[in-house]
Amino acid sequence: MAIQAKNSHDVAWVLEQIERIAQFGQGRSGITRLAFSKADHEARNYIIELMQAEDLTVHIDAVGNIIGRFEPEGIQADAPAVITGSHLDTVPSGGKYDGALGVVCGLAAVSRLKERSGLEYPLEVVVFAAEESSRFNFATIGSKAMAGLANVSAWMRAQDQDGISFSSELAAIGRPIENVGSAARPKNSIRGFLELHIEQGRVLEQEKISIGIVDKIAAPTRLKITVVGTAGHSGAVPIEERQDALVSASMIVLAVRDIATEYTYQSAVATVTILKTYPGAINVIPGQVEMWVDIRGTDHESVIGMIQEIKDAISTIADDNDTPVSIEVLFSDKPVKLDETIIETVESACQQLKIPSLRLDSLAGHDTMNMAHIAPAGLIFIPCKQGVSHNGNEYAAPDDIAAGLDVLTEALYQLAKCK
Structure with a gap:
């Protein structure tokens, strides 16, 4: 039986937040919200406000990742966290669902789970910084730093087409690039990571299936x-x-x-x-x-x-x-095989919710591939219309978003509850 959301965190709420975030960087042919641009900062600040409204403890790490944390009462202070999230930056003239879907659904899922009993581990929603390579020619910067894979010497040389350096943009938010290494999380601090994303391909649409469970990611x-x-x-x-x-x-x-x-x-x-x-x-x-x-x-x-x-x-x-x-x-980067236990947890959630699923590979890179280096990690796909992504015509159907949110919520619960 599908989990019933609070009215404020059902699919209508998710769609509303995606539309609001889409206004940051909206142009005639799509959304341009390059990493650490004015539009990106506006979107980031908006998400911080949503996190604070949910009484999450908000922290911005040394590379600019935004982390909203919920700690159930009575858990140990050093208990490893169950993490979900994605990114807010886009390619030039990109779409409204790539990245933002995983951030908003992650927040909605954690908000739902706050109302459920039996949680034994903290929950975190992460907005990874600079996932797209469109501005500085380096992809998934935020998750690389969190996973201890930062290439600081190369990132120090990174500039955009206007000659603005990545290091200067970090400095502008009070994060000296020399300190990026401190964004790395210890392996024992994360119990599991799970990201929800549009497929950016046509497999799910052609198979008429709402949930894809990723087996391998092509880096x-x-x-x-x-x-x-x-x-x-x-x-x-x-x-x-x-x-x-x-x-x-x-x-x-x-x-x-x-x-x-x-x-x-x-x-x-x-x-x-x-x-x-x-x-x-x-x-x-x-x-x-x-x-x-x-x-x-x-x-x-x-x-x-x-x-x-x-x-x-x-x-x-x-x-x-x-x-x-x-x-x-x-x-x-090397291709990544995702954690079998996480995959089976998502499959179990789909079976419990009576939502058909299939396993598939991702030819697009995602933050999940870096998080897999330090924690059991998984990636859930929902269909996107005609496989169109990185494009202003990007679209995901509300029913598929609802299915993705339900599966994400249940899988996170299974990872965070008492065993």
Whole structure:
């Protein structure tokens, strides 16, 4: 039997809060709420107010993660916490459900559980900072720091397209980047972590199932490729004498696509996402191109094989066109297998609530993959319309959100109650 929510924390409340959060950064084609931007700070402050209204103890750690904590009466002060949450920052022109769904449903679930007896462990709702890589080119910064995986030296060099550094944005909220390491949580401080998220794919929609239980997460590898040619007059330099960096870059784009196609059956993908040409004038042959590649897969060996084939193809293109190419690995995370006990707990919750579910893998990265390094971790998916995400047309149906909230609530209860 489905858990009955308080009127203030049913699916209508969740939808209302998602709509309110969507106003922070709302634009004509979607929501742009980049990490630590004005819109992100507005959304973060709004969530803090919601947490405080629920009498949660609110703490902001050394990397900017927001943590709202509820401690049932009578529990030991050092009892490990059961944690849920997600992120509020978006990609440019993103959607209203990616991240925000997990934050709001997490808060609603904890609010429901405050009314239930038998809790033996604290509950926490976390808003992870800088989950998206859109601003500083590093993904899941907040959860990496919490999991003790911070790359402080690299993050110190991180800047956005306007030259604003990640370290300066942290300093602006009173969090010196040198102290980021102190955001790491001891392994014995977390009993379990569970995130609710839209699928960002079409498996659940096609199967007409409301709940997906993630088995493995494909972590991203990001490359920055720089192609160097020779700039020249677009009318005066003969075609056969050119060292056109954009021509070579175009060949690399196609090579990445073709290689990725060969790995599709191994659930691996690769995408050229950004190209920048220099000097960028309509009458000048491009003398340099910078391009970024996103590579993902649930099998680490397949990812390694794909990267090597891409590097080999780039080397051949560079030699054939006399355009030297450099490759920088921005970061490379390994795919993560999620905790079987957490998976079975979510499956049990679905059975108890009579909500059909299936297991599936996630080709998108999530904060859960980092939390899995320090605690048993799980990830619940609900369908998103046509698999569209990172897009202003992103949509999740109220019935699916309600199912996700019910399952999240029951699974958190099973993890936090007396055994």
